[in-house]
Each structure stands twice: as structure tokens, then as C-alpha cells.
Amino acid sequence: MPAIGICSGAAPLTLNEELLVKNEQTRSSIISLAEKNISKYGNVVAHKRISSDITQWLISSNGREVILFTTNSGDAIFSGTIWDATTGKMVSASEMQKENTVSAPVPVPVPVPVPVPAPVGSQAIFAADGSVTTQEMPYAMQGSYTGAIPEVMKVLDGLAGYKEGKGSIGDTVYIFIDPRCPHCHNAFARSRGYIANGFTIKWIPTVALGPANEYMPDGIPISAAIIQRQDYNVFAQNMTKNVNNVTEVATEETKKQLDANFTFLMDAFKARPEIKRAGVPAAFMIDHRTGRPKLVMGISEAEVLIDVFGKSKLVIGNN
16 A cells, blocks of 8 residues: 555645545455455455556465456456567466565355366456356467568568468568477477468578587588478478488588578577577567567467467477
């Protein structure tokens, strides 16, 4: 609660103090309404206001904890995956365990079943009458992009790689890889359904994992084969396993292209110091929801792929 000041007697509050009290009372009434509605689904363990519009709730029912969200007015309840539009980070259940979590009193349990969270990539809207509707969340590459193309994306499009699909710059996801990287292999395997459904990916080879060692072959001949052969079968073979790779002696031009690819990637990470561990796979795109270029890590993970391409064609597992 804001510090208003304490004094003896009955001195009147100043105008600013009156506003503080009014705002605090309004906020308390909103939290009370939201808490009243959310407690229908279990015991409230904690809550946290995560934006100007949304409050996150940790509730417990039948021995398990569930994350739900309400509008700050308290008149709508929903579940699903929430993404911070500024940082691109996902709001997860672990956020509720941080020190700034606000503890809430535990209300008397109400015997109402806990709603089943919506599938990843969907949002469930809970109406006051108890009915539930589920709809797919907007995703980054939804529809065709018709806006202006930033210069950085034009530079990115000029890097050497292997392109699947015929999409324009605004409709292409650019994924930096090292063809020796198992997470890159997973990204390739899980993208097959999206490619079949008409999405476009340009794969940008690097030797980000470094020189050959006793566990890993030389990445330059493998990446060179992808760039120089421009053959899907070669690309697929080199993105599946680290055995029987197709290799090519890299030309001087290809070596320069690999250097340019790696330099672009490292410069991008330097511009994003909040990303503590630079690595591959790393994806760049124009997010159709915002019209802005975006760097996405973890593109081999199901939740990230769904946020980029939608959920209908996700392929789980590696081939």
C-alpha cells in the first residue's frame, strides 16, 4: 500500500493523498473481484500483476498447482502461454516463485473442477456462466506480410544458405545452424510439417560449434556442401546425423560466406545482451504481429515453433 503518512488527530488529506487512497481502494476492489472469480477453481496460493491488463494466479486444487490468468478487471479468466511482447520471453509458472510474488490469503475451497489448461498455442476464455471457448493464439508468421522490409532483413536475406519454399523476405524465417548441432537437427526434423504446409525457411550454415575434435567432425566441409550443392538431399543428410555427411572442399568464396554468416550472428547477439548464451539454432524473422524484426532462440522446441508457425503442422521428434 502506498505510504500516505501517519499523524495524530484528524488533519485532512491533501489532494494527492486523496488520489492515492482512491487508487489503492480501486485496485483492491479489482483484485478482490478477480480473486473471488479465480477462487472458484481452487485455493489461491499467490498472484502477480504481470502487465497493465493481466494478473497471473497460482492456484492449488486436488494436490496440484495450476497457472491461470485474469484481466485486471476480474471479469475474464483464461489459461495458455503468455509472451512478453517487448522481450519475447514466455511467462511461465516459475515466475510465481520469485521473491516479488505477492502472497494472497487462502479462501475457503469451493468444489468446482479446475479447468483444463488450453493446448499450447491456444487460449481458453472462461465466461461467467462457466462456458469455455478455445481459440488459436496469433503466431509470428501468420498470413502474408505486406509492410516495409527493414534493411537488416535485406542483409540477412543476402547471406549464403539453403532456402526451402518461395516466400518473400517478410514471409521467410531465417535459421542460423551448425549442421553438426543436434538441436539444429531437431529444428530441421520438427519443421517438416510446416514446410509441407507452405511456410518458407532459409537455413544459414555456420561453424559456430568451433573446429573439429574427437567428438565432432570438421564443420566447414559439411556446411560447404550445403551452400555449394544447393541440393535438398545433401542438405537433409547433413541435417540428420553426424555420420555419412556429404562434404565438399570449401571454395574461397564459400569460406568468406561462412565468415559473413557467423559475423552477422555474433553481431546480433552483441545487440541483445539479455541473451546470456549465444548459440544455434537461432531464428530471425519479421514478426507479423508487430511488423518488427525478431530474434528467437530455442527454435527446436515445440512451444517456440508453435509461436512462430502455429500448431497445426508441428512434427514432434527427430527423423
